[in-house]
Amino acid sequence: MAILVTPQSKILVQGITGEFGARHTKLSLDYGTQVVAGVTPGKGGQFFEHAGHKVPIFNTVADAARETGATVSAIFVPPPFAGDAILESVGAGLDLAVAITEGIPVKDMVRVKRAMQGAKTRLVGPNCPGVVTPGTGEGSRGGCRIGIAPGYIHKKGRVGVVSRSGTLTYEAVYQLTVKGIGQSTCVGIGGDPVNGTSHLDVIKLFNDDPETVGIIMIGEIGGSAEVEAARWIKANCKKPVAGFIAGATAPAGRRMGHAGAVIGGAEDTAAAKIAVFQECGIEVAVTPSDMADALIRTAQRSGVALS
Amino acid sequence: MNIHEYQAKALLEKFGVPVPKGAPAKTPEEFVTALAALPEGPTMVKSQIHAGGRGKGTFTDGFKGGVKFCKTKADAKEIAGKMLGNTLVTLQTGPAGRKVQTVYFTVASDIKKEYYLAILLDRATSRPVIVASTEGGVEIEKVAHETPEKIFKVHIDPAYGLADYQIRQLIFGLRLNPAEAKNAAKLIRALWNLYWDTDASMVEINPLITTPDDQVLALDAKVSFDDNALYRHPTITELRDLNEEDSKEIEASKFGLSYIALDGNIACLVNGAGLAMSTMDIIKHFGGNPANFLDVGGGASKEQVVAAFKIILGDPNVKGIFVNIFGGIMDCNVIATGIVEAVKEVGLKLPLVVRLEGNNVVAGKKTLADSGLSLVSGDSMADAAQKIVKLVAA
Structure with a gap:
C-alpha cells in the first residue's frame, strides 16, 4: 500500500512556473507521477508543457483541486509566500501538502501550524526533499515523486525511510537499492524547527502499513523528535528499526545548515539521542555508510525478510 | 543573527521595557560624550562582544573582567580605556577571544533581587514559551536541572497572543509585591511585543531586577533574530556587526x-x-x-x-x-x-x-x-x- 501517496495519487504543484518548481515538475512527470495541475496566481488558463505532457495551470488551489481531482500539493513557492501557500492547500481541503521551500520564517510556520489545527490536511516539511513511493518500472519509474529527490535511486519494496535530511535520505535509499532491498515509501520531513509531520507520525504510518516490514529512521542534533519516536517504537512497534543521528561532532550553539540542527541543551545532542535509540531497541548505524547494513542486522535477528 | 547588549537595550526601550540608563562608545573621544549623558555616581562599564561570560572573562593582556563596577564616572572612563581595543576571552569565545570594539556605560542600579525572564520557541509544541524564574543572574540550565520548581513557563497561542492571565501566572509565580507586579506586567507585555513583532529567535533578560523603589529593570539583555525573517526588518538587519562573525x-x-x-x-x-x-x-x-x-x-x-x-x-x-x-x-x-x-x-x-x-x-x-x-x-x-x-x- 505504501504510505501518504501511491502511484495513483493526483498531484498539483504550487509554484509550477518558477524555475525550481518547473525543473522538478519535469522530473516528476518523467518519473511517471500523476502531476495533474499547476497553480500560479495570474497564470490560470495557461499550460505547463513538457515531453508531451500538458498540465493545466490554475489561479487558485481550490480551482485546481475542483477541476482535476488533485488531493496532494507540492509547494515550491518562495519563502515569503510559502506559509500562505500551505494555508491555501489547507483551505482547499487537500489530503496532503508537501512544502519543499527552504527558509520560511519560524513565526510564519508557528502561525500556519496553529491555523492547521483540526484541519484534514497533513503537512510534510517545510525545507524537505519530499515524498517518494517507488514504482515498478525501470529506475522505479511509475511511482509517485513529490519534491526534489532523485527518483532513479529508488526501488519498489518493503522498507520505509524517514529522515530530516535530503542527501542523507538519498544515501540510505541508495544503500538499500544497491543491496537489492526496495522501499515502500521514503519521507523527508525537513530540517526546520517547526514542521508538519514528525518522525513519530511517519513511524506510526509505517507501523500500520502492511507493506512496510522494516524502517530506517534518520535524525540529527537539535530538538527531541527522534527521542519521542524512539520511545513510541519501544512500546508499540513490532517491525525492525535501524537509526542514525547526524551531528555527533557538531559544536553546541551553532546552527549546522538546517535551521533546526542546533544543540541547545543536554538532551538534543547526538550522543543523547543515540543512547535513547539503543535503549529502545533501535539498531544504530555506526556510520552513515552503515544504515542499510544496520537494518539488515536487526531484520535478520527478528527473522524478517526485507526483500 | 545576534546583536550587542547596547543594541538590544535600545530596542527594549523602544518597545517600553525599562533598562538602566546607558550610552555606548566606540572611541576614547566618545567616552566623554557617552559619560556626559549619565548622572554622576556609580557606573558600570561593559565590554560589547557577542559572547556570554563577559564578567568572568580575562583580557589577553591579563586585565580581569569584561564587566566592571566603578564608583565614579572618572573611574569608568579609565576602565573603559583598558577594555576598548583589548581582546576578551570568556568561556564562550574560545581561546582566541574577541576584540572589544564598543564599550557600554550604564548607571549602576541598586538591586533588591535578581530574576530570570526569556522568550523563545518551544519546538515540542511549536509555540513560543515565556520562561521566568526567581533565580536570576545564574545559569538557567543549572536552575532547571537542580530546582525545576523555581521555573515558571507559559506557552503562547499564536492565534490569540499573550493573554493577561498568563502574565498573572508568571508574576504570582515570581512572588512580586503589588507595586513590582504592576511594573513587571507592563514589562512582560512589552517584551512579548518585541519578540513577536521583530521575529526574534530569543530574548533573554538575565538578570531581570527589582530595585528598592519597586522598579523592574532589564539589567542585561541577549536578543537574537530569525535569519529567515530579516528581509522584513531592514532596521534590525542594520544592527548586524560583521566584526563579530568569522x-x-x-x-x-x-x-x-x-x-x-x-x-x-x-x-x-x-x-x-x-x-x-x-x-x-x-x-x-x-x-x-x-x-x-x-x-x-x-x-x-x-x-x-x-x-x-x-x-x-x-x-x-x-x-x-x-x-x-x-x-x-x-x-x-x-x-x-x-x-x-x-x-x-x-x-x-x-x-x-x-x-x-x-x-x-x-x-x-x-x-x-x-x-x-x-x-x-x-x-x-x-x-x-x-x-x-x-x-x-x-
Whole structure:
C-alpha cells in the first residue's frame, strides 16, 4: 500500500512556473507521477508543457483541486509566500501538502501550524526533499515523486525511510537499492524547527502499513523528535528499526545548515539521542555508510525478510 | 543573527521595557560624550562582544573582567580605556577571544533581587514559551536541572497572543509585591511585543531586577533574530556587526555556501546539511578531526566549488580535503569537472579524497581519473573517510 501517496495519487504543484518548481515538475512527470495541475496566481488558463505532457495551470488551489481531482500539493513557492501557500492547500481541503521551500520564517510556520489545527490536511516539511513511493518500472519509474529527490535511486519494496535530511535520505535509499532491498515509501520531513509531520507520525504510518516490514529512521542534533519516536517504537512497534543521528561532532550553539540542527541543551545532542535509540531497541548505524547494513542486522535477528 | 547588549537595550526601550540608563562608545573621544549623558555616581562599564561570560572573562593582556563596577564616572572612563581595543576571552569565545570594539556605560542600579525572564520557541509544541524564574543572574540550565520548581513557563497561542492571565501566572509565580507586579506586567507585555513583532529567535533578560523603589529593570539583555525573517526588518538587519562573525563564514555566505570553522585538520566539502554533518562524524569515527562544516547546497556550480576550495584552504590548519557529493539530481560529471577546475585554479598541494555517487557517476569518476591530478577516489563514505584520515596522518 505504501504510505501518504501511491502511484495513483493526483498531484498539483504550487509554484509550477518558477524555475525550481518547473525543473522538478519535469522530473516528476518523467518519473511517471500523476502531476495533474499547476497553480500560479495570474497564470490560470495557461499550460505547463513538457515531453508531451500538458498540465493545466490554475489561479487558485481550490480551482485546481475542483477541476482535476488533485488531493496532494507540492509547494515550491518562495519563502515569503510559502506559509500562505500551505494555508491555501489547507483551505482547499487537500489530503496532503508537501512544502519543499527552504527558509520560511519560524513565526510564519508557528502561525500556519496553529491555523492547521483540526484541519484534514497533513503537512510534510517545510525545507524537505519530499515524498517518494517507488514504482515498478525501470529506475522505479511509475511511482509517485513529490519534491526534489532523485527518483532513479529508488526501488519498489518493503522498507520505509524517514529522515530530516535530503542527501542523507538519498544515501540510505541508495544503500538499500544497491543491496537489492526496495522501499515502500521514503519521507523527508525537513530540517526546520517547526514542521508538519514528525518522525513519530511517519513511524506510526509505517507501523500500520502492511507493506512496510522494516524502517530506517534518520535524525540529527537539535530538538527531541527522534527521542519521542524512539520511545513510541519501544512500546508499540513490532517491525525492525535501524537509526542514525547526524551531528555527533557538531559544536553546541551553532546552527549546522538546517535551521533546526542546533544543540541547545543536554538532551538534543547526538550522543543523547543515540543512547535513547539503543535503549529502545533501535539498531544504530555506526556510520552513515552503515544504515542499510544496520537494518539488515536487526531484520535478520527478528527473522524478517526485507526483500 | 545576534546583536550587542547596547543594541538590544535600545530596542527594549523602544518597545517600553525599562533598562538602566546607558550610552555606548566606540572611541576614547566618545567616552566623554557617552559619560556626559549619565548622572554622576556609580557606573558600570561593559565590554560589547557577542559572547556570554563577559564578567568572568580575562583580557589577553591579563586585565580581569569584561564587566566592571566603578564608583565614579572618572573611574569608568579609565576602565573603559583598558577594555576598548583589548581582546576578551570568556568561556564562550574560545581561546582566541574577541576584540572589544564598543564599550557600554550604564548607571549602576541598586538591586533588591535578581530574576530570570526569556522568550523563545518551544519546538515540542511549536509555540513560543515565556520562561521566568526567581533565580536570576545564574545559569538557567543549572536552575532547571537542580530546582525545576523555581521555573515558571507559559506557552503562547499564536492565534490569540499573550493573554493577561498568563502574565498573572508568571508574576504570582515570581512572588512580586503589588507595586513590582504592576511594573513587571507592563514589562512582560512589552517584551512579548518585541519578540513577536521583530521575529526574534530569543530574548533573554538575565538578570531581570527589582530595585528598592519597586522598579523592574532589564539589567542585561541577549536578543537574537530569525535569519529567515530579516528581509522584513531592514532596521534590525542594520544592527548586524560583521566584526563579530568569522570572515570565512561571511565569504562563504556570499556564494550560498554554509560554512562553519572547526578546530581539526581535515576539510570537508559536501552537498546537503545532513550529509555534511555526518561526513564530519565519519572522519571523527575513523580517528581524524574535521576542520569544518561545509554545505555547498543542492545545486553546486563550478563557481561555488572553486569558492569552497578557496575558503577551506584559507584555514592554515587544513592538511587534507574530503569531498563527499551525492549527486542526486545533479550530474556527477558536472561536479567532477568543477572539482578538477577548482583544484587547478587554486593549485592544490594537499591530499584530496573524492567520493562521488549518484547521477552519471561513471563519467564523473572518469573525468577525475583522466584529470592527471593526484586525487584519491573513495568508493563509499566509509572507504573515503578512512583514506583521507590515513593520508593526513602520514
